[in-house]
Amino acid sequence: MGKLDNKLSLLLQFIDLIHVGIVICDQSLNDEPIVFANAAIEHITGYKVGEVLGRNCRFLQNGHTHQQGLLNIRQAIKSGIQCREIILNFKKNNSPFLNDITIMPIKENGRNSQYIAGILTEVKINSSQEIAQIPERDHETGLYNYRTFYLKSRELIAEAQSKQKYFAIGIVAVEFHHLIDEVSSYLFINNILTSLSKTFLNEFKSEDVITRLGDKNFLFGLIVDSDNPLWFTKKISKIIADSNKITPVYLAYSSKINYMATLPNIHTHLDQLITQTYKNSFEDCAPRHDALSNQLH
Ligand SMILES: Cc1cc2nc3c(=O)[nH]c(=O)nc-3n(C[C@H](O)[C@H](O)[C@H](O)COP(=O)(O)O)c2cc1C
Structure with missing residues (x-):
């Protein structure tokens, strides 16, 4: 048991060291609140871990709830499947950023548990290499992305x-x-x-x-x-x-x-x-x- 505790504590330390944001939401609670967030969340969103716990991740949208990608996320959560979308979110200081989100159900004995994990990365609009795969213009509106x-x-x-x-x-x-x-x-x-x-x-x-x-x-x-x-x-x-x-x-x-x-x-x-x-x-x-x-x- 001591060994397991040790491993768990090492794992948690590791999770706090990595640069991508990790959240875990609990579907069995009202409105799927965040029950775990790693330290990178603060770096990405400006909110401290304590400020995000207990809330549904949608607060990061600042009311921009009609995004195409969110339809897919909603559907994936309902169907219990993995999904990756780039969503416009806002940091605590109100600055917009593109959030590359992957959500995936956490399995227990081969079946979906009540938990869904989310991996969050800020799309770096400053770096030239990273976004080559995103087209210059949105195909629907013709506007720049x-x-x-x-x-x-x-x-x-x-x-x-x-x-x-x-x-x-x-x-x-x-x-x-x-x-x-x-x-x-x-x-x-x-x-x-x-x-x-x-x-x-x-x-x-x-x-x-x-x-x-x-x-x-x-x-x-x-x-x-x-x-x-x-x-x-x-x-x-x-x-x-x-x-x-x-x-x-x-x-x-x-x-x-x-x-x-x-x-x-x-x-x-x-x-x-x-x-x-x-x-x-x-x-x-x-x-x-x-x-x-x-x-x-
Ligand atoms: C694990 C997990 C992580 C999520 N992370 C984000 C996020 O970082 N930003 C965001 O805008 N929405 C995120 N969402 C999506 C929202 O929580 C919510 O599911 C979405 O807005 C669609 O549901 P709604 O129509 O009730 O708002 C996440 C959802 C889950 C389950």
Whole structure:
């Protein structure tokens, strides 16, 4: 027994040393809470182990619950099978990151137990080798994926700096007012957002970079002459109003727009700009999620 304890303690120490995040969720408890998390979770998400225990992992989504990959995760959990998806999550400081998640049921005597393990890795958008397998553009919307957005925005920042122009981040969070049931609303919303994406591509310049972030958010990276946000707000509001004319009344939607332009210098960090613009969008609305309200209080 002593030997087993020893082995277990070594194993736990090892699990805390590895760099991928590991969580174990208990399906027999209400809402599948995390019952174990290793130290890497704090490094990846910014939350301490004690802050994630007892919660369902969805708090990392900050309300972005309509992501395609989540449909697959939900289905895999129901069917008791393994699944791997890249999901947009948010760190404790609100900065978005891509989370490469593998979930797998833990077996006991050859059968699924009540536990599901999750392996979490942050997709490093800065490194050039790693993401070669992810296509540059999302095939559905034609928009850049988040990583391409990131890399191209960094080029724009360098260009803006050399031309002494402003670099701007715009965030458009689309809000639907009358949701119908989960599955059909997902399909409807996806159709609308896909056609909205195409309009954005038509209405903005080809040098501008646009990505769809999570479910209903769009992120814009632009070089602009002035820091006045009005033109952006007006343009987006008109696009949304036009698009609403062809949307069924019960799915009418609006958008929350945040925009921040800055004259970049060598200290300008894209992560910080995105996070700051995100923070602004959260600050003037009621917290939608427990993760967020925990942070605010
Ligand atoms: C072991 C395990 C790990 C998970 N890890 C994450 C995660 O890191 N980020 C995330 O957004 N969702 C994660 N999920 C998925 C959510 O917990 C949840 O299952 C998903 O949002 C779909 O369910 P819902 O529709 O009830 O939200 C994980 C699920 C399990 C079982």
